[in-house]
Amino acid sequence: MKKFNPSILLFVIALGIFVGLNLNNDFFSTTESLLDGIASSEVSQEQAEATVFNTENQSGNTSKLNYEIIYSIVKRYDGGTSYYVLLESVDLNSAVFMDDVKYIVDELVREKGEKISIEIFDNRDALELAYKQYGDLSLERTLTESENLWQARHYIAAYSGNLETGIYFNTLLMFPSASSDHPEVGEFVAITEYNPE
Numbered sequence: 001m002k003k004f005n006p007s008i009l010l011f012v013i014a015l016g017i018f019v020g021l022n023l024n025n026d027f028f029s030t031t032e033s034l035l036d037g038i039a040s041s042e043v044s045q046e047q048a049e050a051t052v053f054n055t056e057n058q059s060g061n062t063s064k065l066n067y068e069i070i071y072s073i074v075k076r077y078d079g080g081t082s083y084y085v086l087l088e089s090v091d092l093n094s095a096v097f098m099d100d101v102k103y104i105v106d107e108l109v110r111e112k113g114e115k116i117s118i119e120i121f122d123n124r125d126a127l128e129l130a131y132k133q134y135g136d137l138s139l140e141r142t143l144t145e146s147e148n149l150w151q152a153r154h155y156i157a158a159y160s161g162n163l164e165t166g167i168y169f170n171t172l173l174m175f176p177s178a179s180s181d182h183p184e185v186g187e188f189v190a191i192t193e194y195n196p197e
Contacts, residue, residue: 065100067120069108070127073135080115080162083108084131089122090156092184098174101157102194105172109161109196118159126154152178153185159194168193 067087074081085104090097101120108118121127129151132139143151158176160166172194175185182189 065104067104070124071131071135075135076115076117076163077165078115078163080117081112082117082119082135083112084127084135085118085120086124086127087120087122087156092188095188097156098188101174102172102196105157105159105194106196114196115162116159117161117163118157119155120157120159121154122156123154126151130155148177149182152182161196167191170195 065087067085069083070086071084072081073084076082085108087100087104090100104120105118109116119127119130121130129139129143129147133143152175155175155177158173160171162169163171170193172190172192174188174190174192175182178185178189180186180189
């Protein structure tokens with residue numbers, strides 16, 4: 001039986017301790033940087049004043065639409081920011097609001113950049129419910145059938161810009177949580193490629 005050299009054994013133990021300490025330091029510094037990243041991507045409730053958007057839409061009508069960014073959160077895999085936007089109740093008797101939505105998207109893309117997601121609602125409670133479900137994940141349950149039907153009416157549009165995993169690179173969905181057989185908004189349901197101006 002061979003004898004172990006005690007100096008080699010001490011060297012191996014010291015090396016193990018040194019490597020272990022460095023791994024822990026790397027782990028903690030990586031964990032701290034991840035936590036810093038999460039903290040910086042936490043929700044920032046923008047205390048922006050409501051913006052009055054006044055322009056001429058494609059039909060030649062003047063559109064005056066009040067909207068407000070309620071939440072912004074960095075949650076996209078590519079670092080893009082998602083904005084939860086509240087606007088006045090839309091009039092479903094005409095499709096003019098669809099042009100208005102495009103103008104809101106255009107304005108936000110100009111102001112905030114092209115790598116952006118925009119969720120547009122015309123009801124504060126519907127926006128809050130969606131934000132808790134998909135934004136900060138605080139809802140911790142699925143929506144009931146009646147909540148889904150109600151939210152489908154008030155979730156007006158979703159836009160994803162510069163998103164390589166989207167249906168299009170720039171995708172605009174009208175009534176994204178509704179189906180075409182929804183009794184109130186089914187006729188407006190659409191998915192299109194939309195490149196903001």
